[in-house]
Amino acid sequence: MQDFINIGKRIPKMDAEDKVTGKAVYIQDLKVPGMLWGKILYSPHPHARILNMDTSAAERLPGVKAVLTGYNTPLIKFGFYKDNMPLKANKVCSYRDEVAAVAATDPDIAEEALGLIRVEYEILPAIFDPEDAMKEGALLIHEEHLGGKEKKPTNILNLPWRLVAGDVDEARKNSAHVAEDRFKLTWVNHCCMGTSGCVARFDLRNNLTIYSNTQIPALAQRDYTEALAAMGLEGKKARVIKTTIGGAFGSKLDTYAYEYIAILLAYKTRKPVKIIFTREEEFFATSPRQPAVIDIAQGCTKDGTFTFRDVRMVLDNGAYTSWGATTPSVMMMPISSLYKVPNVRYVAKCVYTNNTYSQAFRGYGNPQATFAIESQIDALAEMAGIDPLDFRMRNANTPGEVTPQHFNITTCGLRECIDVVAQKLDWRQNRGKRDGRGIGMASMIHVGGGARVYKSDGCGTIIKIDDFGTVNVITGATDMGQGADTVIAQIVAEELGVRVEDVIVTHTDTDICPWDVGAHASRTTFVAGNSARGASKKVKEQLLEVASRSLGENPENLDIRDRTIFSKLDPEKKSPLGKILRASHYTAGGRMVMAEHFYDPPNENLDREFKGNLSVTYAYGTHGVEVEVDKETGQVKILKYVAAHDVGRAINPMLLEGQVYGGAAMGIGYALTEQLILKNGKVINPDFRDYKILTAADVPNIEAVVIETDDPSGPFGAKGIGEPGLVPTAPAIANAIYDAVGVRIKELPITPEKVLAALKEKTK
Amino acid sequence: MKQTIHFKLNGEPVQIEAEPNLTLIQVLREKLELTGTKEGCGLGECGACTVLINGKAVNSCIFPVMETDGKNVITIEGLADVDGNLHPIQRSFVENGAVQCGFCTPGMVLSAKALLDETPKPTEEEIRNAIAGNLCRCTGYLQIIQAIKEASKKI
């Protein structure tokens, strides 16, 4: 192994000191002179026609500066299906529909004004079950939405999620064993500890600046620019400035009504307008994880070799469309490529209902699909009379493989992951006792080298060096707590021969930072890292060239170590970086040292059949868990948790472990406790008392095992790790529960009630 | 009707005029512009707003400001010294990877301080219980628990 100075080191997160001292500025903390407060009035019905609105009393309230509705604002269409608008006119289709908004000098006044707005509704029948909403003649959420070949009104979205490889029907006939099940996944909330919010302001020339929490500065900028055009402000500019982000996890991969409302209010009042969600709003008016009804069948030969995988899904789209509707594009990945499965078929339908609409959430559909696949693998292995460990090993992916979806598997540590988990759980010894204690495992695949979901998968970096040798890295990447800033600094420091503390990473302003497609697909370490590395190489070349003049040595003979440029031939010839820079700046005909680099990995867009090498490398992992199930109460207790991940290389093991612990803890919540409960479209548990995320008292100790496969395409060998920690958690736990007490729970979360009911059913 | 309240804030005496229905967090964040104290829920359910009152960790979002009269209040701004030297708990959070997005961090650090002031050598279970009211969505808590353990060795 190479000797690195900064790579592989447990370096603290760059902004940690600001955060532990309370100095970091979050959107909640931001105040702009003259700022007004915006508040939003939501629909009290899941489906209703707006007959009449009277905002006059609200407008008369002292301190109120503007009241906006869908009737007095320009139409802005947003969202990936362009079916949403900031303020709804004519009709509301869910409880989170925004019907009016107020800007006032004080948040309490704004709140009071909302109470003075009178809206008359005609309540319409509503539909909450996507399978009902699919039926012929079902009531329509959006009457104007046409679909299918005949272009008829329908609730089914025009999204052709369909992947076929090989011949599933034939393979099924030839299978010795076939398992068939239905799994159901429900909504869970991101629960970012910092709620959503933004501050929008216009300058005198009507250019917009918006302070936001976004994970997609460049794409959000485009959305806002389109909104400006819709407002009649064609050609005006949008600048996005990120404050410190209080958690994201995918929730900030889209732009939302509240942001457009803040923009509209700011334009109307020509004052900065701030909107901050309450925790209740955060629960009911942000977009949770995509729910799914999954029908899955998998088959194998007598000896436990996979023959086929056949999956059908119905996704509750809710009333509008965000990235939740595109999660099938990621679900395809485990369906086609987790283990070697020669014949694959996957069809998914997204259906409008009067429920809330969903978004990206760590894993982007992968946890949902993996829950079904990995839970059923244990069932299939049991039918075949094979230990599920052996079953997984037999079918595990290997380097050099091309999967049915045309993924080229390069480095692949899946077998190592399975193996280490089995060892740590003492698999052969502990499995199959059914004595209330049980062990289980589940694996995952995810994109490890970004993913070409847009036309570009690129990220830009600019590096410049000042008079004192301080390295300014200006990146397109977004740090939302995961540590992108630090990992980038380590990569640059390693490449340039400086210390991490010499590096300042700026990532907050679209007027300054280069372009990037966003913090999704666990791509930042890989893509922004490679981009930063590329820029570092260019800067280094310039540095050596500049130094060659002052040191009288050929650039090829120079190198940099610990902030000093030196000659490899004559160690006496050396000079500190800052001195070289100063000489360069203060000399007639001088130059500055600065470079940019745009890195776009050689990833392919999926073709019309949804095939293609989406990512230049893939990340693998296996989680293993030991549980104890109380047969009297149905309580599941986690006794041991092992999370093994093929990460390529750990650039910063401490931050990497943080991603694995955080992901797994979130995954345990997904498996056992978390559930956004919607009753006829209404969220009935919009607080932390009734929506249970894990506390410090609940979380088990997690052993993170890092498998390094040194990926040739990754920066210093690294692959992505942001999402993987959450992906296989729920099925690993479900499998352990089955091993403990012999019941298979197919709906998340696995609450004590569900376990008890299943135990009762079993003893019948 | 505004009332006058006196208390000690991070070691300094303060006097403020406030409507009696205000919570402590409102006074800290809005009136005194000490925004290190975070509001994650406003309902006493997440611990982001934790401050110390006479050494005890409390949720300032549901704590009536009137009740701070005559008391000793410590917020996150009061922990590091003026030269920026971090308190050992803060240092330990930084060094152990206990901080990701950081929104829970000020409250976590103060809950940890309340614990270590009373129980200098806590067991892991005592640590877990002491911060069980402080929700964190990013870290999975393990590095926070580790940071508090490490800090307890240094204080």
Ligand code: FES
């Ligand atoms: S903000 Fe006070 S407990 Fe959540």
Ligand code: FES
């Ligand atoms: S670090 Fe983000 S909530 Fe704790």
